[in-house]
Amino acid sequence: MKQVLLLVVCLAGFLSGCQRNETGSDIRHAFEKAQAGQPLRCVFLGGSITQAGDGWVGDWLRTQFPKSNVSIVNSGMSATGSALGIFRVERDVIAYQPDLVAIEYCVNDGGLTDEEAIRFMETLIVRLKQLPHPPAILILEAAAKGGVNLDRHRRVARHYQLLEVDLQQAVESRIKQTGEPWETYFSDNVHPNQTGNALYAEAIAQTLTPYVPKAGTGSLSKEKSTLPPPLSRKPLLLDGRLIPLTNFATNWKREGSLPFWYDRFFLGALTTDQPGATLNLSLKGSIFGVYYAMDKSYGTFFASVDEALPVHISPNDRGGYSYTLLAQDLTPGEHRVQVVLPSKMTDPKVSTINGAVKLGYLLVAGESQSSSAIAARGPFPPERLARLQYQPLPPTQWSWSGPYIPASKTEENKPTPKDALNYLHEIFPPEENPASISWKKIELDEDMRLDFRKLTGSNVPAIAYATTEIQSDEARDATLAFACDYYAKVWLNGTLILTLDHPHGSPQRPLLIPTHLQKGTNRLLIKTGAGSGGFLFSAGLWKD
The missing domain is CATH 2.60.120.260 (Galactose-binding domain-like)
Known part of the structure; x- marks a missing residue:
């Protein structure tokens, strides 16, 4: 009896293990079908990198599978990430009945939170894998000059045992090998030029080559379709x-x-x-x-x-x-x-x-x-x-003070861009005692934004403050419009009404904050921080 029970337990464990595939087994299965003469429909989904890549390996695939009718669909769409991909996958991917889908979103998903990046990528993968004829999926990890946050997408890819192409490593290895500068392969920090796209095509082909079946290997393997439990805490958005x-x-x-x-x-x-x-x-x-x-x-x-x-x-x-x-x-x-x-x-x-x-x-x-x-x-x-009317708060209405960095930062321990977020939560004199500060007036009104890079003449990651007064002839509700590049805290009459310490989309887009103005003078205090690039804000009021 014990032997029978042991056999049942072992068999259950074996069958359970069979529900999961080896990494890239779906690619191997798609290639086996193509080698046997079945069509191979490939869709590339991503941002501008994909849009310019134009399929990268179409010619290589046709060479590998001469009996197959290989088609390439370029569904790259510049300036978009997986947050839009989950809605356009039906139109731009599923409609083409794909056998292979390559997804490239690592770079453009950089502004998402970890939770969003995982949820949206997982939504794409599960939706595709639940199709009546689920395609193989290839994850393309594009390169960036300063590196890319690959952890989120990699976690999803490995959870579903999907093949990844590490293009960052391919670029860095080639540069180290040849001694050539980044600009040999890229037109900017992320977009490959013609030479770079050729390198991408080479790296993708090298990653796929071990999954091309050898001639005469026999019948098609059977791909398992059971998916593991999702990683995302929130429900996947499978009908976008x-x-x-x-x-x-x-x-x-x-x-x-x-x-x-x-x-x-x-x-x-x-x-x-x-x-x-x-x-x-x-x-x-x-x-x-x-x-x-x-x-x-x-x-x-x-x-x-x-x-x-x-x-x-x-x-x-x-x-x-x-x-x-x-x-x-x-x-x-x-x-x-x-x-x-x-x-x-x-x-x-x-x-x-x-x-x-x-x-x-x-x-x-x-x-x-x-x-x-x-x-x-x-x-x-x-x-x-x-019926709302907008009342701008132009730079000439503001006074400012800065830049501020912690005393712990020295010539040997210089601020880095990542420090700006930490500075946001440190208290500096204008926040501790605004009345003790010699606030500086802004004389020019060239546009509606306060640019602290121009005002301070410094590119060092830092904090700056600005303050203004808003007059109201009665107590009433109003909506503050506030746009910032990039971190900020906002106080109205001493009450904290906004903390921006997380990704919040385009710094050009104002956030709307319901507020209450007291009769008479209302004091608005802004604290902003930036690590690199922009260091500015704009503000105004929407009034009924």
Whole structure:
């Protein structure tokens, strides 16, 4: 009896082990089919690195599998990461019935939190692996001059035993071997030039070569389909999609195409330039966003879900396109997405707030878990947003002090960019006793931002402070608009109302903070820190 029991336990352990594959077994299975003459449909999903790479190994694959009809689909989309990838995977990957999907998002996911990077990458992998004919998946770890945070994506890849291509190591090894500079292979810190793309193609091919079956190896292996439990604490977003806005019947105009190269990423656009124009759409889900065109001639818009605190989106600081997630991890159910153009601005300094807006898609996920319950509405209905006026707080209204670094930093122990975040939580004199500081006035008003790099003449990672007074003829609510590059704390009348000590998206996009102004004088104190690059902020008030 004991022998039978031992045999059952051993057999159970064996079968359990069989549920998991060796790393890259899905690649080997796809290649076996291609060698036998079946089609090999390859889709490359990623950002601008993928977009410029144009498949990298298409010719190599055709050489390896002459009997197969090898097709390459380049679904690279510049300036995007996995946060958009989970919504466009249906249109840009699954629609092509892939046998092999290569995913490159390490670089563009650099601004995500660890939780987001793992959740979004895992969502892509599980959704693809749950297809009726699951493709093989290859993870491409692109290189960057300062290195890339590979840990998050690697953790997911190894959890699902997916093959990885370490392109950072390939580049560093080649540079060490040849003594050539970074610029031999790259046009900037992350984008390979022609020589660099050739190196990428070589490295990918070398990684894939051991998985090409030798001629006459026999019948096809059988790939196991059981997936391990997910790593993510939050639910995976396995039904994300892009919903074209041009099919909705509204009083906005439909534009069939955009006169730019990136028109291929759109299906036309829904557009208006009328101040106060509103778009209200009800949809099931738990996460919502909006995808839009950008141009310096455009205006701005508010977007929110369930009349909650909106996001003020400015698609006019550059050309191209972008996307913004408006709400995440809502209770799955019926929600209302609203877009509102601001009222006509009376202050000419902020006239760029008004102008045309061109929307391409809504981003929606979580429908499959949704009930028919309608979410409660918040305090920002469309009619309120449509009447708000913006009062800028230009640099000439501010006084400043800085830069500050801890006394522990010496010539031998110089500040590094990573120190800026730690400095944010240290207390310096302007925060401890503002009245003791000889604040410096700002004389010029060249734009609406306070640039501490210019004011201090220093590029050293540091902290700076600024303060101003806001007069109000009555006690009332207001909404502070604050944009910062990159870390910050904000106090109003001595109360801390904002702490930015985490990734918060583009420093060009203002965050909206509900506040209460007391009658008379209100003091605003800003503490900002930056390790490298920008060291600036802008602020203003949205008033009813």
